[in-house]
Amino acid sequence: MSSRHTDNKNLVVLDMAGTTVADGGLVERAFERAAETLGVEPGSADHTAKLQYVRDTMGESKISVFRHLFGTQELARRANSAFEEAYGELVDGGLVAPLPGAREAVDELRADGRTVVLTTGFARVTQNAILDALGWQDLADLTLCPADAGGRGRPYPDMVLAAFLRTGAVADVRQTVVVGDTAYDMLSGSRAGAGIVAGVLTGAHGRPALEEHGATHVLGSIAELPALLARRSGA
Structure with missing residues (x-):
């Protein structure tokens, strides 16, 4: 099996608030x-x-x-x-919404054969409230909160590694892609050994903080992710 083909089977670990979800502060x-x-x-x-x-x-x-x-x-x-x-x-009260292109990006990633996991720093009850409000309970292959991965949450790599272990989607942790809007997202991805750690400019932190804490790429938004991964896999 060629490396190009296996690249197309990435595990993609996405943050929620600020990355895929707009919560308006x-x-x-x-x-x-x-x-x-x-x-x-x-x-x-x-x-x-x-x-x-x-x-x-x-x-x-x-x-x-x-x-x-x-x-x-x-x-x-x-x-x-x-x-x-x-x-x-x-x-x-209706104060959360998908960030533009987020649902479409997840759908495209999964249609291309990639496994998508949504993660958060919130407790499960809060994460579920967001998923329910958006109608996203079945959007991703798996959803994780800190308690699902030992309780430490970010900036530890635990949720990324839990996604890797629970999904069994890839054989090498370097085939994992981590995407988030904060320095802690970047730290958790780099500490987990993810091959791509992408920051997005739709949330809490700007380019300097994202790059300082381990971003390999900085995107305008999650909507740019499918094209980035398609280029990487030679699609």
Whole structure:
């Protein structure tokens, strides 16, 4: 079997919010609600500092973010539960949408024989709320959240490696393609040994941060991914 043919059987691991899903800043809005329930006063220096940390760590497992911000596991759990509830309410209110070309890109990738996995830093209940709102429960071959891969989430490589192990789609981890909008997406892909780690400019971080943290390619959006992979495979 030629390398060109096997390249066409990539495992493609895609982030959700900011990469395939436009959420209109809902992470920040949900965090603000969650922080207020724990006594963080809106407009305070503490609130500003915590919100900046949330922005800087976009892509990381949310429970890990809250553990850092609030210090104890109990407070982190309370914050995470409040965040999930607030985010779910915002999602139910119709405030998420597919990024332009995202569904079509996934459909094209799968039609070309590639296996597609959707990943997130959110908890499963939040991920499911987004998938349900978009009608995406059957869009990909597999969906993963941090708890499905040991709980650490990004920037660890765990979800990418779990996708590799669970799908059995490729024989070599270098045939894996990881795509995301954050520095942590790039770190998780490079740490997993993915052959392509592509940043997209539709989310949290810009080209410098993506490249600094391991991007092999930077795309305008997920809509450009099928063409990139087709060129790589010689299609």
